[in-house]
Amino acid sequence: MLFVVEGTNDIEFLRRISILLHADAESLPNLAEMEQHGELIFVPFGGGHVRAWSQRLAPLQRAEFHLYDHELPPETELRRQAAETVNRRSRCQAVLTNKRCLENYLHPDAIFAASGIRVDFDDFDCVAEIVARKLYQQRPGEIPWQLQARRSQSRMANRAKRWLNTTVVEQMTRDMLRESDPNGEIQSWLLAIKDLLAA
Template structure:
């Protein structure tokens, strides 16, 4: 089956968080193991989900799509795409309730990797917030606001990588339950598991 996500950072997040959850509850799938066993194929689409609503239909494979909520008006476009995908047989699409996958990280997990104390809400851009805090904490005479937009984007992308790898690896079940009390991530994994069984 296909697991369609926006980018490679999402693969890093999902494989690591599913390994954590699988170790706690073996009935939940370990996506890293499923990928190794060729049960699933991750397909990073580099944004623009609306272009993928029906594009994969000719393959006749089960599909799970997960897209970041982002901000309006992008959110509304993605909601339409999710609705279109969910009308197709053996396909499920979901939009995160938080802005992006990094918003499911606990600040303690981030603090364990970078010696900063992040503060963010569910709809904040975590990578940008953390990149700014890391930069400002290590530069006394130069601030984030003085950087060019290009430099800010480069640093944010670097932070985004370790947020989805090293910081996810610092997550524990209690930290995840605190950040995802409704079990949204578990629901994604359960849906992937159900779709994989139809393949």
Template sequence: MVVEGAHDIEFLTRISTLLHTAHPTLPDLAAMERDRELIFLPIGGHPRAWLRRLAPLQLPEFYLLDGEAPPEREQREELVAQINRRMRCRAVLTRKRSLENYLHPQAIQAVAD
């Protein structure tokens, strides 16, 4: 799973473990990583360079990219379309600029208290 940074990995593994506990049919990404079923690859916001490097491996790839603001968003939309044309590859562009923006303010406040 290709993500932009270490914070994305931390967020995804923690939230997926919580969701899996409540709904066992959902994947637990932390467990999958521990069991070597999944590898996270933090690319630091440069997905195009990694696309060329990973393609020769011919392994399934999943890219989760932050939405960003225009004009970068349009460039990322083109990249997502390019990735999705490749066999066994899937890319998704979030609607928001970072994964942490999906946390509800009340959830953040509850933890802060």
């Protein structure tokens, strides 16, 4: 099976969160284990041009699950269109996250456990930027965040994103996930993958 995601940070998040959910319910797939056994291959397309990937892998005739970040309009509509194209194909399913991106499914307590900093964010905030700014503000003697070059801010946000999708995900508990994902959206993706594999 092919699991199409936007980038390597998504892969890190999904491997780790599936281990957590699998430990709680063995019927849910452990994506990291499936990957090790060659049952699943993550395909990161690097963001951007999501519509180009809606048909690109079709010649391989494999089951495909596509997970696209919701992002913000007008990008959201382009992603919806790409998902509709995938969903018209046999043994393929695509979904958009209900939140902006995977970091929005993290619990603030997991971030605190990993770093000792408190942050608040909603479903459509850029969590990586909020965390990068907060971590930066912990460093004494630095110039204010808003005076940093946009490129420097972006680099720090990218480092924070990687950290959130690895170290912080590992601090998540089942109770935290129930709070941050009360509708069981992540679990629904794993169930969809299980169904596609069984088809």
